[in-house]
Each structure stands twice: as structure tokens, then as C-alpha cells.
Amino acid sequence: MSQQKQWQTVCETADLVANSGIAVWTPAGPVAVFYCPDETPSLYAIGHFDPIGNANVLARGIVGDIKGEPVVASPLYKQHYSLLSGQCLEDASVKVPTYAVQLDGDQVQVAVHAGQREECAA
Amino acid sequence: MSKKNLIVIGNGMVGHHFLEQFADTPGAANYHITVFGEEPLLAYDRVHLSEYFGEATHADLALGTADWYRDNHIDLRLNEQVTAIDRQHQRVTTPQGQYPYDELVLATGSYPFVPPIEGNDQPHCLVYRTLADLDAIRASADGVKTGVVVGGGLLGLEAANALKSLGLEAHVVEFAPRLMPVQLDSDGGAVLKQKIVDLGVQVHTEKATQSIVPGGQARLRMNFNDDSHLETDLIVFSAGIRPQDALARSAELVIGERGGIVVNNQCTTSDPHIHAIGECALWEQRIYGLVAPGYTMARTLAACLNGDAEAAFTGADMSTKLKLLGVDVGSIGDAHGQTPGARNIRFNDEAAGHYRRMVISADGKTLLGAILVGDNGPYDTLLQYALNGIKLPDHPETLILPESEGGAPALGPDALPDTAAICSCHNVTKGDICSAIDAGCSDLAGIKSGTKASTGCGGCAALLKNVVDNELEKRGVEVSKDLCEHFPYSRQELFHLVKVNGIRTFDTLIEQHGKGRGCDICKPTVGSILATCWNEHILATDHVPLQDTNDTFMANMQKNGTYSIVPRIPGGEITPDKLIVLGQVAKDYGLYTKITGGQRVDLFGATLSELPEIWERLIAAGFETGHAYGKSLRTVKSCVGSTWCRYGVQDSVGMAIRLEDRYKGLRSPHKIKFAVSGCTRECAEAQSKDIGVIATENGWNLYVCGNGGMRPRHADLFATDLNDDELIRTIDRVLMFYVRTGDRLQRTSVWLENLEGGLAYLKEVILNDSLGLGEELEAHIGDIVGTYQCEWKTVVEDPEKRKRFREFVNDERKDPVQHWVEERGQRRPAATETVEEMA
Numbered sequence A: 001m002s003q004q005k006q007w008q009t010v011c012e013t014a015d016l017v018a019n020s021g022i023a024v025w026t027p028a029g030p031v032a033v034f035y036c037p038d039e040t041p042s043l044y045a046i047g048h049f050d051p052i053g054n055a056n057v058l059a060r061g062i063v064g065d066i067k068g069e070p071v072v073a074s075p076l077y078k079q080h081y082s083l084l085s086g087q088c089l090e091d092a093s094v095k096v097p098t099y100a101v102q103l104d105g106d107q108v109q110v111a112v113h114a115g116q117r118e119e120c121a122a
Numbered sequence B: 001m002s003k004k005n006l007i008v009i010g011n012g013m014v015g016h017h018f019l020e021q022f023a024d025t026p027g028a029a030n031y032h033i034t035v036f037g038e039e040p041l042l043a044y045d046r047v048h049l050s051e052y053f054g055e056a057t058h059a060d061l062a063l064g065t066a067d068w069y070r071d072n073h074i075d076l077r078l079n080e081q082v083t084a085i086d087r088q089h090q091r092v093t094t095p096q097g098q099y100p101y102d103e104l105v106l107a108t109g110s111y112p113f114v115p116p117i118e119g120n121d122q123p124h125c126l127v128y129r130t131l132a133d134l135d136a137i138r139a140s141a142d143g144v145k146t147g148v149v150v151g152g153g154l155l156g157l158e159a160a161n162a163l164k165s166l167g168l169e170a171h172v173v174e175f176a177p178r179l180m181p182v183q184l185d186s187d188g189g190a191v192l193k194q195k196i197v198d199l200g201v202q203v204h205t206e207k208a209t210q211s212i213v214p215g216g217q218a219r220l221r222m223n224f225n226d227d228s229h230l231e232t233d234l235i236v237f238s239a240g241i242r243p244q245d246a247l248a249r250s251a252e253l254v255i256g257e258r259g260g261i262v263v264n265n266q267c268t269t270s271d272p273h274i275h276a277i278g279e280c281a282l283w284e285q286r287i288y289g290l291v292a293p294g295y296t297m298a299r300t301l302a303a304c305l306n307g308d309a310e311a312a313f314t315g316a317d318m319s320t321k322l323k324l325l326g327v328d329v330g331s332i333g334d335a336h337g338q339t340p341g342a343r344n345i346r347f348n349d350e351a352a353g354h355y356r357r358m359v360i361s362a363d364g365k366t367l368l369g370a371i372l373v374g375d376n377g378p379y380d381t382l383l384q385y386a387l388n389g390i391k392l393p394d395h396p397e398t399l400i401l402p403e404s405e406g407g408a409p410a411l412g413p414d415a416l417p418d419t420a421a422i423c424s425c426h427n428v429t430k431g432d433i434c435s436a437i438d439a440g441c442s443d444l445a446g447i448k449s450g451t452k453a454s455t456g457c458g459g460c461a462a463l464l465k466n467v468v469d470n471e472l473e474k475r476g477v478e479v480s481k482d483l484c485e486h487f488p489y490s491r492q493e494l495f496h497l498v499k500v501n502g503i504r505t506f507d508t509l510i511e512q513h514g515k516g517r518g519c520d521i522c523k524p525t526v527g528s529i530l531a532t533c534w535n536e537h538i539l540a541t542d543h544v545p546l547q548d549t550n551d552t553f554m555a556n557m558q559k560n561g562t563y564s565i566v567p568r569i570p571g572g573e574i575t576p577d578k579l580i581v582l583g584q585v586a587k588d589y590g591l592y593t594k595i596t597g598g599q600r601v602d603l604f605g606a607t608l609s610e611l612p613e614i615w616e617r618l619i620a621a622g623f624e625t626g627h628a629y630g631k632s633l634r635t636v637k638s639c640v641g642s643t644w645c646r647y648g649v650q651d652s653v654g655m656a657i658r659l660e661d662r663y664k665g666l667r668s669p670h671k672i673k674f675a676v677s678g679c680t681r682e683c684a685e686a687q688s689k690d691i692g693v694i695a696t697e698n699g700w701n702l703y704v705c706g707n708g709g710m711r712p713r714h715a716d717l718f719a720t721d722l723n724d725d726e727l728i729r730t731i732d733r734v735l736m737f738y739v740r741t742g743d744r745l746q747r748t749s750v751w752l753e754n755l756e757g758g759l760a761y762l763k764e765v766i767l768n769d770s771l772g773l774g775e776e777l778e779a780h781i782g783d784i785v786g787t788y789q790c791e792w793k794t795v796v797e798d799p800e801k802r803k804r805f806r807e808f809v810n811d812e813r814k815d816p817v818q819h820w821v822e823e824r825g826q827r828r829p830a831a832t833e834t835v836e837e838m839a
């Protein structure tokens, strides 16, 4: 399986919702992209799949911070996932994937490994 | 079989507590119980005696009621002093007669010690122990200038505060070189003295009074051993207490050398049928001058009289935490470091007036005692270390250093063992609290009434709250008053800030009054407050990120990430045409369809992108959002009422629809449910709702603050026979008052239970407008009604807002993880196991 990093354009800045998340489809499966215009970094991308609730919902959680760590709260059972590391704060054994994300003009790009999709439960 | 006689002498704090404990036990059935009280009033809370100089009356301080005594068949004889005990014939004598006993309990307490000073028996020489004493002090203080308290101990300082509150220039005269010699060391005493002097009470230490004679400028003159003197209008002696053992002495029970009725571990005296508890009892050469040990004795004795062979009093902790004249003072365990090898750590900030001392065991592992003056912040933590022998941290000094100096945070309630005593007055352990919670108690008020924790001296209140909050949190219930780490305010306080400062966005609020980025607790709460205050669309750009997914997408998320759709069906009334539309839409989108417990229809299983399409069709057919997702009005359930029902006396459906239309969309601390029944048969179950309305011949009876759900609560009757407009005006006020003062996720039932003054207070505020808020509350709801919009209609009509309802913004595909199975002719999400099989 190839591990080459590929920048994938997933949407435009107009699709982003300030201080909230959207879900995009990528070759690696569903990814949640969060946009916090007043923070640095202002973009985060993590897996959209909530391994505890077993559903594709993380982009629809509330964004915030717990002791300074940027997090999203799963809308299903409210566990917090770090936007930086994907770590679930309530359960050390649970982690969601994180992806590099960048802006190219008004294009939002996520770095996914080609072939990563097969690893994803979805 | 005829009953035996149990007599209790003394109706004070401990005597009363004994009866409360005993009356509940099986053993009580064997006795006819009589209690004698020398005071004319039913047992009252002496610990809070000083509040009598404030607002409190005897009724406020009373520990029980005459009804309680009657209901428990206890013969309560107040104002009747027992003058003799005849042990041989087992009977007691009072001026009114003679009474036989089989078991006798002495709970005679103690009396104030008045030092043998020449002239101490003149008028205006007083003591501080009973309500009658306080009446005498008040009378004596009337119209004069100065008062002196003899004795600088705990009670003396409290008395000095009382004199001050009566408007007197107050002095404290103490024989020892420092204040509170029993509890404090000299440094602590010095800090306390300074603080008290700063408060305007004059403190004279190392002064022995030699005589009291008539004064020149004031009524009395005190002459001291150092030839100085002090003029004063009244003197309160508070130089210690002595056990009230006179009766026992004359009955020739064994008495301690320095007084006190000698008892064993079962609280029994030298006569096996006579027992003594509370401040009159001497156990292992000790008198306990605090209420908690007395209560423990009372419990022990109640158990012994029930034949419990294990029950034993084994001593009690004398740690104390007080606020004296507003100054925190705490003393724990071996405060003076008398244990051999004990070491000390002291922290003394003279500028701030904080003194802290820890006494540590020779091996440095455990805390033996502590002294705190100026700030009791570390008290609870230190007490738990001392009581439970918890191993001290590597740098124990951090426990008393201020946090800015690297001080350790308080010992988390998690670190306490289940056996840790949380409330020593009522002997409630952490384990007891956990069991109460596990048995269904879900808030502080419930725990207090269930376990009695924190209903004694009140000193454990903060710790109790801590433990309860922590335990509830562990069980997934939210409690703390501070909304979250981002806002140091309760919901009510935030509401006030928003309203008063006209704040309209979360960003402004967190910038001015909070910190960080916010979280899934504060954002929805603030979203709800902003909605109540300004009633802007919840998906206005600034508000979008605040909403819980249910509010963001205006639908309830289901376990597989799909959503449900609940259109409003006011009063449960629906036309066949509308029913057909619901059926058709459900069919077209394959939605699971169910009649809810709230008299409407729920359509389950819509994907995000289907929501606006579905709502478009429903709105076209005349439906509007049912707010099943919001912390807002859910349904107004109704019965069929006078239009059809042969018993109905009013049009319950009509009223239900009117109410549902009026309050729909109102954002509130939690969801609100109503019901209207057309007669007293109550088919709409109105008494289980937040607002319940029941028709009468003359109008409507209004019930408030009922609850179904996890902890059902019967609603309280609030007002009767209201006409339509009165009914609505009253509900307006109740709802708006709740919306303003309720805590986050607090249903009206819990709100009322936590409202100080309870139902009576609520009636005052709403029906008699005691806060003068009535018009404002009505105007506020008027605004909200005037600016109502169906949120779904606004979204459906706005292409920008509709964009939000895309499962993937760059791809039309449906969510790949949804797996369905069919059951009873409809589809539902597959169970996890089935999904695995399918995969």
C-alpha cells in the first residue's frame, strides 16, 4: 500500500463554517474539517467517524477547548477528541486519525495517503 | 403487653436528636416516651443562636415541631424542670408531679461558667446560652453604648459579634495571653486579634477582672488586677461551660472530678437504667462542647436501646471551622503539636492576615493537626488528610501555601476513601452519599434531606457539595454552578450579564467575562440565553457554532447519525389531511413512524441532506417545527375536553392550542412540558408537567413544576379558578421567572426545589409581585411571542442556510455507515452485532 502524501482539494473556503465543522469525502473516507478563524492554526482535519458512537458525526460536534487543547465534542455521547492529535480525552485507548490541512487560494486541501481508504472502517 | 416508660430529661439539641433517631427504630414501639424541657420552647439550634439577633425567630431555629412529637406519640412537657431522680423507685419529680421510668436519658447539656468575681450577680451581668439569655441581652443593650464580653474563646467572640450587631461598642476581656487559647497557638491568636481589632472590637488580653462595681459614666465599672479599669453598660460572661450535672449528683450517680456524668461506651451511667448524652456526659475524662459528638452519642444510645450489642461511642473529632466576626478560624486535631516527635510547618502572611500551621507526624507521612486563621480555604482538604490518615504529598507545605506560591489544589473528593466522614454532625460518610446517589438521589437538596448531611452545624457544606458534584459527575450528571472552565458563572449569572449589558454574541461574552474558546457546555447554554434574550434565529451566523447538533440541524440525532423529525401538533389535534401528508412524506423517505408520548408523530431516520427537503414539504402542508430538539416548549398535551367528553367542563383542547401557540419557541434552561385536562379526571396527566392546567366549573386550576422522567414529581397547586387571561398572565410570569433564574439543564421541578423559600416564595413573586418584576416579565414574553418565527421555515427559504445540510460538502453520496434492517414493516438501524455480520 502506498504511503505517499497527496494534497487533495476537498472544498472551498465558502463551504467552511466559522467555529464549526463540515464533513468532506476523501479517498481516505469521510473527514471532518474545522475552521476557527481567530485561532492559529485556523484549520483542523480529523476523521469524521466517531469510534465510540459508531457513526459518521464528528464534524457536527461543538468545537471548543478543554484546558487549552482544541477539541470537538462528539454530538452522540459527548466525548472530546483533540483536534491536534485525534486523541479521545475520556478514553486513552481511543484515537481518531488526523490529517494535514492547508489553504491554496480559496481551495481547502487535506493531505491523505493514497490507499488509506482501505484502512478505514467506512 | 403494656409499654415501658422512657423518660428524657432536657429538650436541647442532643435530646431532640436522640428522639429523632430513636423514634424511627423498631424499639420505639416498646416505650411510652416522655420528654421534659426546662426551657419554655421546643428544642432549637443553639449553634446558630446568634442569628436570633438578626432575622431568625424561634420558629426558624426550631429543630422539630410539636406536630412531630404528637405524630410520634411522644409526650412533650416543656417549661417543666425535673427536680429529682428517685433511682430506687425509678421515678422523676417535677413541680407538676411524679413520673415512673424504666429507662432514663439525661440530656441536660451545660450551663455557662460565671467566674467568681465580686459583683458578678448584679443586673446587666448576663450569659449567652439560651433564647431567654438573648432576650435579656437585647433588653439590657437598649439605648446604651458599651458592652463587654468576659472570655475570648469561641463563644465569647461570637457574643462580642452579637453585641456589635446590637450597635454597642464591644470589648473582649480575656484572661489568657491570646484569643481562643484552646484552639489556637500564639501566632494564630495574634493574627486573629489583629483582625478583630481591625473590625472595631477592642480586645484586652491578659486581664483578670477583680471586681465589678457601679460605674461613673456607664452602668458598671470593671476593675482589673493591673489596676486598670473599664466602664461598660453590660457584661456577658462567656468564660466556658460546665456540664449540667446537678440532678445526677443529687441522685448519687458517679460524677467526674471536674464535673460531668460519667458514662461508658454505651452512654450508660453508673446506673444501668440511666444514660447520659451530650454536653452533660463525661466520656473517658472528656466533655465534648460541640454538637457533633453529642449527636453521635444520641445515635449510639438509640442503637443500644434497640439491643444493638455492637453500638459504641468511641470518641469524636473536635476539629472546628468557624467564621468569627467574619474572620475564618479553623483548628484541626492535634493543633498544638502535643504528639511526641511532631513537626510543624508554618505559613504566616501578616499583611494579608493569613496564618496557617500544619502539625506533621515524626515520619512526615501524616497530618496530625492544623491551625488556620484568616482563610479556611484549605480546611476541608487538611481535615480529610488528618481524619483519614491519607499519606501527605512529597512537599506537604504546598497544602498551606497560597496557590500563587505553587500551593497544591484541594484534595479531590476522589482521593477520599468511602469511609471518610463528610458530615460529622450526622455521621455521614462518602460511602453513604454514594449509596444515596445510587438509590436515585440526583441533587444536593435530595442528598441533604435523605442523609441529613450538612443539616447540623453546616460546616461540611462545601465539602459535601464537592463530593456530591463529583459523584454525580462520575455518573454523567452535570452539577457545578460554574458553568464550565470557560465561565466562572452560573447560568443565572450569565443570563444577567447578557441581559444587563445587552450582549448579543458569544464572542463578546467570552471576551468580556470568560476565557478560552468555549466548549460544548457553555456554547449551547449561551446560545439558549441569547435566544431567550434577543430571540434571533438560532442559525444566524454568530449563533451557528453554539448549537448542539440537535439545534444546529433542528432535529434530534439518532444513534446512527440520522435524525428524527417532529412537527408541532398543538394540543394533539390534527386534521386527516395533515395526517395523510405525514404518512406520505414518511413513505417517500422511508422514515420509521411512531406516535410519541407527547401526542404527536415522530419520523425517524432522515439523513442530514433530506431534512430541508422533508421540512419543505411539511411546511407547505401547514406544519411548523415541534422543537423536539430544543431546550424549549415541547408539547401541550390535552384531553378531548368539553367539546366531546361528557364530563368536560372547559374546552381543554382550545386552551392547549392557545398555550402551545403562545410559548412555542421560547428558549429555556431545559425543556418545558404542559398539559391541559378538561376536568378533574385528569386524562391529560397535567400534574406531571412543568405547567399543568385542570379545568374547574369556574375556570382553571394551575399546577406548576411537575416532572415525569427520571425523578417524577407531582406538580404543586399554584392558583385556582383563574379565567383565561389570568391563567395566561400567571403562566407568563412563572415561565419567565424560571427562564431567568433556572440553572443549566434544570427542569422546573428541581428549580423549585432549589428555590430558596420554595413554593411560598414563588407565589409571593408571581401572584403578589413581591419583587416588582411582574410587568417586566410579561413585557419580555410579549417580545418573544411577537418575534416568533418557525426556524425550519426560515432555513428552508434560505439557500445559504440550506447549504449546511450536506452530509459531505464535496460529494453527493449518502453516509456509508448506515445499515438498516426491517422490522414490523418499517426500517430501523441495524444493531452493532448485525452490522458486523453484514460487513
Ligand code: SRM
Pocket: B556, B557, B558, B564, B565, B566, B594, B595, B596, B597, B598, B599, B600, B601, B602, B628, B634, B635, B637, B671, B673, B688, B689, B706, B707, B708, B709, B710, B711, B747
Ligand atoms: C419520542 C419520545 C418517546 C416516544 O416515542 O414517545 C421521546 C424521545 C426522547 N426523549 Fe423523552 N421522549 C418522549 C416523551 C417523553 C415523556 C412523556 C411526555 O412528555 O409526556 C417524558 C416524561 C415527562 C417529562 O419530561 O417530565 C420524557 C422524558 C425524557 C427525559 C427525562 C426528563 C427528566 O426531567 O427526567 C429525557 C432526558 C433529558 O431530557 O435530559 C428525554 C429525552 C429524550 C430524547 C431526546 C433522548 C435523546 O437525546 O435522544 C429522545 C429523543 C427523541 C427524538 O429523537 O425525537 N425524555 N420523554 C417522546 C417525544 C414526545 C414529544 O412528542 O415531544
Ligand SMILES: Cc1cc2nc3c(=O)[nH]c(=O)nc-3n(C[C@H](O)[C@H](O)[C@H](O)COP(=O)(O)OP(=O)(O)OC[C@H]3O[C@@H](n4cnc5c(N)ncnc54)[C@H](O)[C@@H]3O)c2cc1C
Pocket: B009, B010, B011, B012, B013, B014, B015, B016, B036, B037, B038, B039, B046, B047, B048, B049, B050, B080, B081, B082, B083, B107, B108, B109, B110, B128, B129, B130, B155, B158, B244, B247, B277, B278, B279, B280, B288, B289, B290, B291, B292, B294, B322, B457
Ligand atoms: C452561642 C453558641 C454557639 C455555639 N456554636 C457551636 C458551633 O459552632 N459548633 C458546635 O458544634 N457547637 C456549638 N455550640 C454548642 C452546642 O450548642 C452544644 O454542643 C449543644 O447544644 C449541646 O446539646 P445538649 O443537648 O447537650 O445541650 P443543650 O442544647 O444545652 O440542651 C440541654 C437542655 O436541657 C435542659 N435542661 C437542663 N436541665 C434540665 C432539667 N433538670 N429538667 C429539664 N430540662 C433541663 C436545658 O434547659 C436545655 O434546654 C454553641 C453553643 C452556643 C451557646
Ligand code: SF4
Pocket: none
Ligand atoms: S425513554 Fe429513553 S429510550 Fe425511550 S425515548 Fe425516552 S430517552 Fe429514548
Ligand code: FES
Pocket: B639, B640, B641, B642, B645, B647, B648, B649, B677, B678, B679, B680, B681, B682, B683, B684
Ligand atoms: S374531559 Fe378530560 S379529564 Fe375530563
